[in-house]
Amino acid sequence: MSTLLSSWYRSVETVPANYVFSEDKRPGGDIAAPVCKDIPVIDLSRVDGIDRHEIIQKIMVANQDSGMFQVINHGVSEELVDETMNLFEEFFNMPTEDKAIYYSEDGSNAFRLCTSSLNYRKDGINTWKDSVKHDCHPLEDNIQSWPERPARYREVVGAYSVEVRKLSLRILDLICEGLGIELGYFGDELSKLQDFVVHHYPPCPEPGLVLGVGSHTDASLLTLLQQNIYGLQIFKDGQWLGVEPIPYAFVINISDQLEVISNGKLKSARHRVVTNDSVSRISLVTFISPSLESIIEPEKALVSASELRLFKSFRYKEYRAIYMANLREGKGTPTLEAYKL
């Protein structure tokens, strides 16, 4: 249990050596990198009106450029986002003994509280966070494995997952429209899995030396994220830039499977998380992914006669296993590279 960061971070004034990233990877002065101006903020309340075409174009440009955009007026209520954030603040603030029962280093546990990059590394560099992780969909198959404390965990997280799922399918349909493929294309096997990961990044005495999450792209299809304060950064035009925390906005990341299926027309966003020395940060991260047995390949309609097919076909299960192994070994996640033709 002593490995959980929340149990010991208050007692250190310097960062332990096995949390210090090498000079080329640590953020240094970039913890205060300027905010990226090219991440559009899309008002979804306008998408069913005359601005639809323009909004979809904006999403497509963002997805080719940085792989990231934000959405507001998205239909997930502010009350529900507040309740979910507050619930996890309560969860992470529980006494160490109360959290200990949920701590696990076994990735096959349905619900787990873990530390660093899903497990504490005895022989490598760790990241400055603790995380909760579990599946959400379908709700009735998963909810029994969720904790009963804080008291409203199942009710609040259940409602949040259902609403975020609806939003994800809405966004995927806008992407279908932008790509010119049939609506509902992603609605079945390709969006079957919904993992929920909540990260807690406590204040760090030397934030320039550590990372909350190292540079990576997500293995999923699409990622939807709520952040309470600054910390997320995107790699764009050769530099790290901040992703502006906009209250209640969802940050939407194109992830690896969408890059493959779109034959590179959409770009998986490279991002990381930096910490700070004064306040805890919480992020609520929903990963929408294909079923494990899905075969992933560029959609034929998107590979025109004049265009090269950019990726090999693979089973999502295999991709995920390699991605997780790369993550465990602290290699960053060059998984997508291995499937390029």
Ligand SMILES: O=C(O)CCC(=O)C(=O)O
């Ligand atoms: O905490 C964040 O803002 C991002 C976390 C993240 O990138 C991830 O879990 O894949």
Ligand SMILES: [Fe+2]
């Ligand atoms: Fe990520």
